[in-house]
Amino acid sequence: MANTLHSHSDEQTAESFIFEEPASPSYRQQGQGHDALSSQDLQLHISQLLQTSLELEKVLHLFHSELQQHLAIDSLGYRNEEHSIVLNYGNSRPHSCHYSLQINSSQQGDLILTRSKAFSSRELNFIEGLIGSLVCPIRNALLYQQAISAALKDSLTQIGNRAALETALEREVSLAKRHQHPFSLLVLDIDHFKQINDRYGHSAGDMVLKELARSLSLCCRETDNCYRFGGEEFVLLLNQTDSEGCQRIAERIRHCIEESVFTIDELIIKTTISIGTATLQAQDKTFELFDRADKALYLAKQQGRNRVI
Numbered sequence: 001m002a003n004t005l006h007s008h009s010d011e012q013t014a015e016s017f018i019f020e021e022p023a024s025p026s027y028r029q030q031g032q033g034h035d036a037l038s039s040q041d042l043q044l045h046i047s048q049l050l051q052t053s054l055e056l057e058k059v060l061h062l063f064h065s066e067l068q069q070h071l072a073i074d075s076l077g078y079r080n081e082e083h084s085i086v087l088n089y090g091n092s093r094p095h096s097c098h099y100s101l102q103i104n105s106s107q108q109g110d111l112i113l114t115r116s117k118a119f120s121s122r123e124l125n126f127i128e129g130l131i132g133s134l135v136c137p138i139r140n141a142l143l144y145q146q147a148i149s150a151a152l153k154d155s156l157t158q159i160g161n162r163a164a165l166e167t168a169l170e171r172e173v174s175l176a177k178r179h180q181h182p183f184s185l186l187v188l189d190i191d192h193f194k195q196i197n198d199r200y201g202h203s204a205g206d207m208v209l210k211e212l213a214r215s216l217s218l219c220c221r222e223t224d225n226c227y228r229f230g231g232e233e234f235v236l237l238l239n240q241t242d243s244e245g246c247q248r249i250a251e252r253i254r255h256c257i258e259e260s261v262f263t264i265d266e267l268i269i270k271t272t273i274s275i276g277t278a279t280l281q282a283q284d285k286t287f288e289l290f291d292r293a294d295k296a297l298y299l300a301k302q303q304g305r306n307r308v309i
């Protein structure tokens with residue numbers, strides 16, 4: 001496996017080089033009587049340390065802490081455009097060295113170290129040696145993050161799935177109770193969705209589900225969380241939203257879908273939704289809140305659909 005580091009640094013005149021032996025940087029392990037280790041031992045130690053976690057933030061935090069013990073740096077930044085990740089540790093300073101991390105030409109993000117003094121070439125060599133131990137743990141953490149997010153995402157609509165909803169709902173209810181914030185939820189269901197499948201085919205039905213999920217996300221505030229509960233049923237969690245606000249949002253969403261036209265290939269498909277709402281009461285258990293919204297949805301269907309109860 002070839003690890004590639006592409007680097008550039010602003011300056012080459014730094015003096016604050018902390019490790020002890022110029023040719024072979026030494027390493028003092030904390031709490032072990034100051035035994036000096038060779039740079040190879042240090043790399044091995046860091047490799048082993050970084051393998052203790054699959055959390056990207058923890059991996060970088062550990063690396064940053066280790067690096068700081070041997071080199072005076074002010075900040076460590078990590079960017080990964082593909083995964084929309086930006087992480088920073090410490091305060092940025094004008095001199096920087098920048099590494100583009102790759103494994104077998106697959107990008108693993110960029111690492112940026114900064115400080116107020118420029119880096120010497122010896123220091124850069126030292127940093128590069130240590131970054132060699134960081135690339136694989138970063139790759140593993142990214143793969144882990146991808147696996148976790150895939151497990152919580154509905155593969156058709158790309159919004160949160162039922163497992164994600166269950167976790168989020170528990171968290172939101174307990175946060176709302178602790179901080180005494182209002183919290184509401186909507187359960188919504190496409191009206192006569194079976195007819196869409198029957199008339200236009202299952203793949204057109206799939207496209208309607210996708211488009212509906214997209215419309216729901218657009219209709220809602222960014223902080224509101226939208227999930228596919230199953231089939232053609234969706235749930236929205238509305239934090240900091242009381243009963244009145246919840247009715248208003250539900251009505252806006254219902255109206256927005258009623259007005260929407262889903263264009264699928266040459267087909268123009270219109271549909272409506274029914275919505276059940278519920279607002280958290282002090283004594284509510286999570287399932288009771290959900291149950292109320294679900295019962296309200298049932299009533300909305302019974303009373304003719306395309307309505308909010």
Ligand SMILES: Nc1nc2c(ncn2[C@@H]2O[C@H](COP(=O)(O)OP(=O)(O)OP(=O)(O)O)[C@@H](O)[C@H]2O)c(=O)[nH]1
Nearest residue numbers: 189190191192193194195197202205206231232301
């Ligand atoms: N295309 C597609 N259809 C699905 C999916 N999941 C569930 N369905 C269909 O959704 C339909 C749900 O039908 P019903 O439960 O009778 O509900 P409905 O036709 O929407 O009627 P009401 O809810 O009473 O208004 C069934 O035909 C399911 O096959 C999916 O992922 N893709």
